[in-house]
Amino acid sequence: MIASAPSADPPARPGDALRAAAAGSGAAAPVLRVSGLTKRYGERVALASLDLALASGQFTALLGPNGAGKSTLFQVLTGLFAADAGDVEVAGHSLRHGAAAALRHIGVVFQQIALDLDLSIRRNLLFHADLHGLPRRLALERIAADCARLGVEPDLERPVRELSGGNRRKVELVRAGLHRPAVLLMDEATVGLDPKSRRDLLAALREDVRERGVCVLWATHWVEEAEAADRVLVLHQGRLLADGTPFEVTAALGGATLEQGFIARTSGPGEGGAR
Amino acid sequence: MSTRGDLAAVGARHGLAHALQGLRAIVVRELLKFVQQTGRLVSALVRPLLWLAVFGAGFRSAAGPAAEAPYLQPVPYDVYIAPGLVGMVLLFNGMQSSLSMVYDREMGLMRLLLTAPLPRPWLLFGKLCATALLSALQALAFVALALLLGTQLPVFGWGGLHALVALVAGALMLGALGLLLSVHIRQLENFAGTMNFVIFPMYFLSTALYPLSRLKASGAEWVYQVARLNPFTHTVEWIRFALYGQDPGAAPWIVLGCLAVFFALACWGYDPQRGFGQLAKRGG
Numbered sequence: 001m002i003a004s005a006p007s008a009d010p011p012a013r014p015g016d017a018l019r020a021a022a023a024g025s026g027a028a029a030p031v032l033r034v035s036g037l038t039k040r041y042g043e044r045v046a047l048a049s050l051d052l053a054l055a056s057g058q059f060t061a062l063l064g065p066n067g068a069g070k071s072t073l074f075q076v077l078t079g080l081f082a083a084d085a086g087d088v089e090v091a092g093h094s095l096r097h098g099a100a101a102a103l104r105h106i107g108v109v110f111q112q113i114a115l116d117l118d119l120s121i122r123r124n125l126l127f128h129a130d131l132h133g134l135p136r137r138l139a140l141e142r143i144a145a146d147c148a149r150l151g152v153e154p155d156l157e158r159p160v161r162e163l164s165g166g167n168r169r170k171v172e173l174v175r176a177g178l179h180r181p182a183v184l185l186m187d188e189a190t191v192g193l194d195p196k197s198r199r200d201l202l203a204a205l206r207e208d209v210r211e212r213g214v215c216v217l218w219a220t221h222w223v224e225e226a227e228a229a230d231r232v233l234v235l236h237q238g239r240l241l242a243d244g245t246p247f248e249v250t251a252a253l254g255g256a257t258l259e260q261g262f263i264a265r266t267s268g269p270g271e272g273g274a275r
Numbered sequence: 276m277s278t279r280g281d282l283a284a285v286g287a288r289h290g291l292a293h294a295l296q297g298l299r300a301i302v303v304r305e306l307l308k309f310v311q312q313t314g315r316l317v318s319a320l321v322r323p324l325l326w327l328a329v330f331g332a333g334f335r336s337a338a339g340p341a342a343e344a345p346y347l348q349p350v351p352y353d354v355y356i357a358p359g360l361v362g363m364v365l366l367f368n369g370m371q372s373s374l375s376m377v378y379d380r381e382m383g384l385m386r387l388l389l390t391a392p393l394p395r396p397w398l399l400f401g402k403l404c405a406t407a408l409l410s411a412l413q414a415l416a417f418v419a420l421a422l423l424l425g426t427q428l429p430v431f432g433w434g435g436l437h438a439l440v441a442l443v444a445g446a447l448m449l450g451a452l453g454l455l456l457s458v459h460i461r462q463l464e465n466f467a468g469t470m471n472f473v474i475f476p477m478y479f480l481s482t483a484l485y486p487l488s489r490l491k492a493s494g495a496e497w498v499y500q501v502a503r504l505n506p507f508t509h510t511v512e513w514i515r516f517a518l519y520g521q522d523p524g525a526a527p528w529i530v531l532g533c534l535a536v537f538f539a540l541a542c543w544g545y546d547p548q549r550g551f552g553q554l555a556k557r558g559g
Binding site for chain 1: 287297307382390
């Protein structure tokens with residue numbers, strides 16, 4: 001369905017339930033709520049009064065072409081930039097009025113790999129654990145368990161510089177989840193990865209969603225990644241173009257496939273931000 | 276509102292304990308990186324030692340011994356420039372910290388730091404403490420080597436302790452300046468500009484190498500005036516006067532005032548409303 005035209009149907013499928021949460025019906029308490037979020041860079045509007053509500057235990061793909069506003073949204077959600085208007089609530093904490101409390105519940109993997117290449121995996125992860133106030137013993141336990149789960153435990157003492165791109169991403173995923181956040185933000189995290197590493201990363205995330213009830217917001221411009229999500233948000237020129245299950249979004253975009261509809265609705269003049 | 280997120284956060288420290296843990300993490304990380312970069316320590320020490328050994332000897336006869344406050348009697352030139360060379364170590368490391376910040380930003384590590392659930396000024400304060408600690412350690416290593424080379428400095432006693440306080444304050448002030456500069460240096464390649472427009476003018480337009488009175492006596496009025504206003508001059512003079520048990524006058528207040536101003540401006544530069552470090556004026 002098109003996000004700007006809410007349905008009157010009763011919630012029956014995942015997309016419906018989440019939209020109901022967004023509307024505040026109480027069907028599922030949103031763990032991430034974005035209200036009227038607006039961000040401008042000079043004259044250019046990167047986010048135009050965006051509203052979102054994401055619930056726990058859902059894998060949501062944020063699909064958008066380059067310049068759609070995905071990275072800006074992530075920068076605002078992580079407190080790197082302040083929005084010009086609107087607010088973000090994470091687990092009930094306002095980013096505008098209590099950034100530290102809100103950021104405790106967010107884990108993030110940025111598009112650019114952000115690890116200290118000179119330090120070992122363990123040192124990188126301990127640094128993050130300390131920044132989040134994890135007691136040392138708890139941090140070491142989680143590092144050992146999470147690295148074992150993703151298969152990077154044998155490399156714990158190796159400098160990150162010596163790791164492959166896929167393993168670096170796995171370390172970033174471990175780091176993002178080390179403080180057990182309620183929300184995981186993944187900004188085009190599979191860019192540059194080989195197919196196996198992409199599959200492994202997505203499988204690990206799926207496990208986090210299923211077993212820990214994490215809310216994952218996965219920004220991508222790979223339609224095939226979005227097709228496997230519980231819910232798809234299509235962002236274009238800073239506005240939400242469509243919101244629902246992959247099936248619903250495909251229908252709403254009017255293409256035979258999600259990819260066709262996405263390309264048809266997001267190609268053409270005026271890309272790079274709303275005006 | 277009770278959520279799964281609140282439950283997940285159980286186990287993490289809060290408040291002061293968390294803040295101190297974060298501060299320690301930032302400082303330890305910088306120390307670990309410094310230990311791995313032995314070349315950095317060597318170059319940090321070779322630079323002032325060359326000045327001490329070569330320029331100190333070369334200019335001893337040309338410049339002659341200084342005989343004004345804080346010295347009670349004429350001193351050799353190497354003794355005169357030693358506090359200036361301590362300042363040089365602090366200045367270079369302070370600027371190096373801005374390079375490190377820009378590197379971290381280009382590598383994406385600044386994003387990670389600034390998304391930690393701690394107040395941003397506190398995170399920047401952690402960076403500043405790490406820089407100051409490294410600067411102070413390098414400066415102390417230089418002093419030890421200078422003593423071994425025969426430069427007679429009265430470092431033992433109350434004067435030495437006061438000089439240590441001055442040294443740490445100077446390290447913090449110059450670190451804060453580095454932090455502020457990192458807001459405006461967008462790429463690593465621009466660091467050469469910092470060398471040309473910040474480090475060299477600050478160093479040469481100061482009392483590190485020659486007393487203010489000589490600048491005035493030689494008729495270099497504008498150099499004299501700039502050197503008087505240069506906060507680096509006051510860092511060096513504070514160390515110099517403290518070392519000889521003399522009243523440093525307004526120097527401590529100027530150094531601490533500059534520290535407060537530079538740090539406040541750096542925090543403003545890294546404010547989320549302004550992005551962080553003038554970065555990413557783009558969407559996507």
